[in-house]
Amino acid sequence: xxxxxxxxxxxxxxxxxxxxxxxxxxxxxxxxxxxxxxxxxxxxxxxxxxxxxxxxxxxxxxxxxxxxxxxxxxxxxxxxxxxxxxxxxxxxxxxxxxxxxxxxxxxxxxxxxxxxxxxxxxxxxxxxxxxxxxxxxxxxxxxxxxxxxxxxxxxxxxxxxxxxxxxxxxxxxxxxxxxxxxxxxxxxxxxxxxxxxxxxxxxxxxxxxxxxxxxxxxxxxxxxxxxxxxxxxxxxxxxxxxxxxxxxxxxxxxxxxxxxxxxxxxxxxxxxxxxxxxxxxxxxxxxxxxxxxxxxxxxxxxxxxxxxxxxxxxxxxxxxxxxxxxxxxxxxxxxxxxxxxxxxxxxxxxxxxxxxxxxxxxxxxxxxxxxxxxxxxxxxxxxxxxxxxxxxxxxxxxxxxxxxxxxxxxxxxxxxxxxxxxxxxxxxxxxxxxxxxxxxxxxxxxxxxxxxxxxxxxxxxxxxxxxxxxxxxxxxxxxxxxxxxxxxxxxxxxxxxxxxxxxxxxxxxxxxxxxxxxxxxxxxxxxxxxxxxxxxxxxxxxxxxxxxxxxxxxxxxxxxxxxx
Ligand code: C2E
Ligand code: CA
Ligand code: CA
Numbered sequence: 330x331x332x333x334x335x336x337x338x339x340x341x342x343x344x345x346x347x348x349x350x351x352x353x354x355x356x357x358x359x360x361x362x363x364x365x366x367x368x369x370x371x372x373x374x375x376x377x378x379x380x381x382x383x384x385x386x387x388x389x390x391x392x393x394x395x396x397x398x399x400x401x402x403x404x405x406x407x408x409x410x411x412x413x414x415x416x417x418x419x420x421x422x423x424x425x426x427x428x429x430x431x432x433x434x435x436x437x438x439x440x441x442x443x444x445x446x447x448x449x450x451x452x453x454x455x456x457x458x459x460x461x462x463x464x465x466x467x468x469x470x471x472x473x474x475x476x477x478x479x480x481x482x483x484x485x486x487x488x489x490x491x492x493x494x495x496x497x498x499x500x501x502x503x504x505x506x507x508x509x510x511x512x513x514x515x516x517x518x519x520x521x522x523x524x525x526x527x528x529x530x531x532x533x534x535x536x537x538x539x540x541x542x543x544x545x546x547x548x549x550x551x552x553x554x555x556x557x558x559x560x561x562x563x564x565x566x567x568x569x570x571x572x573x574x575x576x577x578x579x580x581x582x583x584x585x586x587x588x589x590x591x592x593x594x595x596x597x598x599x600x601x602x603x604x605x606x607x608x609x610x611x612x613x614x615x616x617x618x619x620x621x622x623x624x625x626x627x628x629x630x631x632x633x634x635x636x637x638x639x640x641x642x643x644x645x646x647x648x649x650x651x652x653x654x655x656x657x658x659x660x661x662x663x664x665x666x667x668x669x670x671x672x673x674x675x676x677x678x679x680x681x682x683x684x685x686x687x688x689x690x691x692x693x694x695x696x697x698x699x700x701x702x703x704x705x706x707x708x709x710x711x712x713x714x715x716x717x718x719x720x721x722x723x724x725x726x727x728x729x730x731x732x733x734x735x736x737x738x739x740x741x742x743x744x745x746x747x748x749x750x751x752x753x754x755x756x757x758x759x760x761x762x763x764x765x766x767x768x769x770x771x772x773x774x775x776x777x778x779x780x781x782x783x784x785x786x787x788x789x790x791x792x793x794x795x796x797x798x799x800x801x802x803x804x805x806x807x808x809x810x811x812x813x814x815x816x817x818x819x820x821x822x823x824x825x826x827x828x829x830x831x832x833x834x835x836x837x838x839x840x841x842x843x844x845x846x847x848x849x850x851x852x853x854x855x856x857x858x859x860x861x862x863x864x865x866x867x868x869x870x871x872x873x874x875x876x877x878x879x880x881x882x883x884x885x886x887x888x889x890x891x892x893x
Contacts, residue, residue: 336363338454339381341411343373343399344388349416353386360447362454370394377403382411383454383461389417389424389436397424397431404432412457414449416441470544472522473529481543481551485603488541488553492596498557499596502567503610504532506574507588507622509548520580524587531573551610559698560595561643564636567591567625575623590617591625599628642695649679650704656680657712658879662731662850663871665864672729672763674872675713676879677705697737706738711751714762716882718755723886731763731793736770740777745784759789763814766792768800771810779810786811793850798834807845815842817868819853825862832866839867 340362342353347368354364365382367373370391377385385403387396394402400413412434417424428436434453437446468480476484485501492499506528513521525548532550536542541553552570557563574589592614600606609628617626627633649655656678661670679687696702713732720727734744744764752759764785771778771794786792793814794807798821817838824831835851842849851863854873863871 335361337361337451338383338458339363339365340384340386340450340454341365341367341373341376341380341382342386343367343370343391343396344416345369345391346388349388356443356447357450360450362450370396370399373399374402374406377407377410381409383457384450385411385413386450387413387415389415389428397427397433400428400433401431412453414453470546473526473544475529475533475550476541476543478543478545478551481541481545481553482603484541484543485553485606488555489596489601489603489606491555493601495556497555498560498598500552500554500557500563500566501594501596501606501610502552502554502563502570502625503592503614504550504552504570504574505590505592505614505618506548507590507618508586512580512585516581516583516585523580524578524585527578528574528587528589531576532570535569535573557595559639560632560636561639563593563595563627564625564633564640567593571623571625588623590614590622592617592628593625593633594628595632598632639695642692643699643701645681646679646692646696646699646701646705649681650701650708653708654680654682655705655708655712656881657709657716658881659716659730659885660872660879661877663876665860665869665871670876671727671870672731673717673727674731674733674765674879675709675716676733677709678879693735697735700737700741702735702738703742706734706742707747709733710747714751714755714757717761718757719882720885725885729761729763729791731765731791733765733795734770736767736773739766739770739781740774744781745788748785748788748790760791763791763793765795765816767795768797768806772800772806775806782810796852798838804841807841807847812845812847814848814850816850816852819873822851822853822855822859822863822873825859825866832862835863835866835868843867 337360340357342350342357342364344350344353345368350366354366357364365376365380367376370387371394373385373387374394387399389396396415400415403410403413413432415428415433415436416439417428417436418439425436435449437449468477469475470477488499506524509521509524512524525544529542529544529550532542532552536552539555543551545551554563554566570591571589574587577584577586579585592610592612594600594606594609594613596606599609613626613628617624620626627636657675658678659673659675662672662674663669664671677689679692681687693702696705710732713730717727717730738744748759748762752762771782782792791813792811793816794812795816796818797815799818815838817835821831821835825835839849848870849868850870850872851868852872854860854863854871854875856875860871860875
């Protein structure tokens with residue numbers, strides 16, 4: 330028989346005298362205890378923080394931290410402290426009472442009477458082990474060993490406080506095994522218990538260390554998931570839990586198909602106190618059951634729809650990228666001095682087989698979050714450059730093309746090599762390609778941004794700041810970074826006729842641009858009055874519905890043909 334599997338208990342001993350340590354270890358090992366040695370009070374405190382012991386035996390006199398201080402520190406600071414036994418040669422009243430004051434359970438005097446010592450150790454260890462067992466029973470479910478409802482409520486309370494402090498989201502998932510009642514009735518409760526244990530095991534393997542899985546009794550499990558970044562992550566997790574639970578289990582020659590329903594409430598959207606979170610996840614669970622089970626439901630139908638829509642959108646978008654459903658539209662950029670369209674801005678659209686044309690604002694954010702922006706951005710660059718080449722072949726006077734690049738794409742996509750490849754393929758000159766970036770993209774990781782930007786600029790690419798004026802107060806980056814063009818945001822164009830603030834801002838941007846030798850483009854010009862005012866303010870280029878909305882490339886060819 331393997332002796333180590335049946336240790337009588339876990340004891341930590343601390344003494345600065347190696348011979349005492351040796352002796353203690355010898356005696357205690359003989360009694361079948363698992364012994365950990367610490368050479369100092371400090372080391373003992375560290376060990377007690379990290380591990381749990383049934384008993385700590387400290388020498389009163391140690392050089393760095395003495396036994397009394399170590400005892401005090403452990404009883405006050407350690408979450409599950411062992412009882413402490415102090416060894417002392419000074420059996421004067423003062424040291425004995427200070428040992429008790431520090432929280433020690435008992436003291437023993439040197440020279441040690443070993444048979445008394447052994448008895449005392451045995452008694453303390455046994456009573457500590459009983460105490461721990463009671464504590465476990467009090468807070469844990471006896472069947473699965475998971476935290477019970479009492480412990481869950483306690484954890485939920487702290488979790489909501491943390492969420493409030495960190496301003497983060499938290500999800501409370503109530504998981505209920507759909508057909509347990511039937512299993513209990515037909516196969517007996519002991520088989521029902523097997524099902525519960527199997528579900529507990531599977532769920533336990535799926536969650537992260539920071540999540541709490543508890544069993545509230547019956548067929549109900551409750552999960553706390555903290556630090557949620559996006560709502561759809563909760564949907565993903567709920568779907569994952571259903572998949573893990575949904576399995577067959579063979580009991581008494583019968584293949585049982587286990588399924589579960591899940592009700593979800595969210596902090597803070599569905600409630601900020603534990604009472605409302607619990608009752609709302611329960612209500613959501615009830616709704617999931619009503620629909621026939623094996624489904625997850627959010628308490629708030631809006632949140633559920635949102636989470637599902639995002640998930641659906643992501644998988645549809647992935648599909649769209651594979652099926653070449655993305656198309657690029659173009660909007661001309663007009664030279665306001667000559668009135669001639671010089672450049673084209675490439676603006677992506679999703680040509681959905683059923684829903685038709687979907688605008689980029691509906692899918693670019695999800696593409697950013699999921700990383701799909703990388704393949705998406707690549708497709709836009711390839712399509713736009715191929716189109717640009719085609720215009721040149723068709724003798725259509727488009728002198729440059731601008732492409733929008735979003736934050737994650739700028740940082741994670743190797744734009745330099747991608748663009749080099751595409752430009753090579755079509756024999757295009759980099760100086761005719763403009764990249765549109767926002768201020769937030771450039772300022773999020775400035776150092777990395779600066780080196781990427783310099784590389785792109787050295788290739789000959791033009792760099793343009795999109796939505797200029799809406800983002801940052803600090804403009805010093807304009808001097809430091811290789812920027813060629815500022816695009817004045819549409820919101821300023823909107824107010825240019827009546828809002829003195831907007832006029833002042835455009836004026837200021839004009840001064841800045843001229844001072845730094847940058848070109849200016851005004852976005853979103855819709856009326857000739859706006860155009861006049863914009864021209865008056867000295868802006869070089871304009872874009873907007875006044876000339877044309879973004880259109881498919883073929884339409885420009887038709888337009889030209891109809892004119893000739
Ligand atoms: P943006 O780059 O600021 O593009 C200008 C948006 O304003 C375009 O919307 C355009 O259709 C619209 N617009 C232009 N002139 C007018 C006007 O006179 N009046 C009004 N009301 N609107 C006007 P769109 O095409 O829906 O694009 C929205 C945003 O999506 C773009 O804003 C850009 O940030 C992003 N986006 C578009 N294509 C791409 C792309 O290929 N990659 C990336 N990363 N983002 C893109
Ligand atoms: Ca743009
Ligand atoms: Ca813009």
